[in-house]
Structures are given as structure tokens and as C-alpha cells.
Amino acid sequence: MFIESVDRSGARVIWLFTGATNSPEDYQAYCDSITRLKDLPCDGLRVAVLIVDAGNPLPDARWRKEIAERSSDVEANTAFILVGGxxxxxxxTAINWLRPPTYILxxxxxxxxxxxxxxxLVGQPVPELRALYENARSAARDVA
Incomplete structure (x- = not known):
């Protein structure tokens, strides 16, 4: 299951993959969110945190390729932080081998x-990330 929690005004996003399954629609939603993040206006650093919970299946080769393509032109003022096993x-690493990152990873x-x-990375506390994280976890509980 994929959950997105976004603060568009601050260019912050939490992406959460949780549960025992991911559908093609989940991966498509993640790819679409990458595109939206690239389009968010931002004077400072965009921050995206991708959380992959233990037991959540990883994308197959087709989706790894799509994710690599979608993230190929992310601007340098973007930080992706991966939380996972x-x-x-x-x-x-495989995605970034397909296409070296243009952003902070x-x-x-x-x-x-x-x-x-x-x-x-931002140089000051980013409290909105914590609120976005709680929103994503709450949304996941509501769906489960």
C-alpha cells in the first residue's frame, strides 16, 4: 500500500509503502508523486522521505526502471531520504546505478x-515532516 502526505507550500513530502502488498496503482501513484514534487515551487531545499516498512514488497524491474526515469531530472535542490532495510x-542503489542521482540522496x-x-540538510528544524509522517501513518491505519 502506498500513502502520500504532502506540504505543497513547503515542498515537503512523506511517501510510505506499508503492508504486505503493493499494486501497480501504488507504484504509479508514487511515480506521479515524484513528478508533482519536481513541479512544486521551492526557494530552498525540497525534502522527500521515502519509508519502506519491513515486509513491504519491493518494486520489480519494470517499476524500478519507471522510478529511475521519473526521478532522472529531479533538481539538485531536492533531498530524498530513504528509510528502509x-x-x-x-x-x-540499483535505481541510481541505472541513472546517477541529480539530487541529494x-x-x-x-x-x-x-x-x-x-x-x-535544511539548516533548521523541519517540523512539518513530523506532522506529515503522523498523517501518513494515520491514513495507513484508516485503510488497514
């Missing part, structure tokens, strides 16, 4: 670590 980090062991990384 070794397999999720491996998929990110970091990995984190937990959302709390990702929030600290975002604070450091």
Missing part, C-alpha cells in the same frame, strides 16, 4: 533519523 537500500535507519538528516 537492506533490500530497500539495494533497490535504491541519504539513507536512514528510522524516521527519527531521517528527520534529523532533513534538519541538518
Amino acid at each position: 537492506a533490500l530497500a537500500r539495494g533497490v535504491a 541519504r539513507t536512514a535507519a528510522s524516521f527519527a533519523d531521517a528527520a534529523e538528516i532533513a534538519d541538518q
Whole structure:
């Protein structure tokens, strides 16, 4: 299952893959969200945190290729922070091997670590990320 939580005015987004399955529609929604993020006006640093929960299936080769293509022209003023296990980090490595990133890419062991990384990259606290994270988790509970 894919959940998106966005603060368009601040160019912040939480992407959450959770649960035991992802549909093609979930991956398409994620790809579409990447496109929307690229179009958000931003004077500073866009911040996107992708959380892949343990047990959530990873994208197949077709979707890895689509994700690589969608993220190929993300501007340098964008930070992607991946929260996930070794397999999720491996998929990110494969995607970035297909197409080297044009943006800042970091990995984190937990959302709390990702929030600290975002604070450091932005140069000040980014409290809206924490609210977006809570919204995404709440939406996931409502769907489950």
C-alpha cells in the first residue's frame, strides 16, 4: 500500500509503502508523486522521505526502471531520504546505478533519523515532516 502526505507550500513530502502488498496503482501513484514534487515551487531545499516498512514488497524491474526515469531530472535542490532495510537500500542503489542521482540522496535507519538528516540538510528544524509522517501513518491505519 502506498500513502502520500504532502506540504505543497513547503515542498515537503512523506511517501510510505506499508503492508504486505503493493499494486501497480501504488507504484504509479508514487511515480506521479515524484513528478508533482519536481513541479512544486521551492526557494530552498525540497525534502522527500521515502519509508519502506519491513515486509513491504519491493518494486520489480519494470517499476524500478519507471522510478529511475521519473526521478532522472529531479533538481539538485531536492533531498530524498530513504528509510528502509537492506533490500530497500539495494533497490535504491540499483535505481541510481541505472541513472546517477541529480539530487541529494541519504539513507536512514528510522524516521527519527531521517528527520534529523532533513534538519541538518535544511539548516533548521523541519517540523512539518513530523506532522506529515503522523498523517501518513494515520491514513495507513484508516485503510488497514
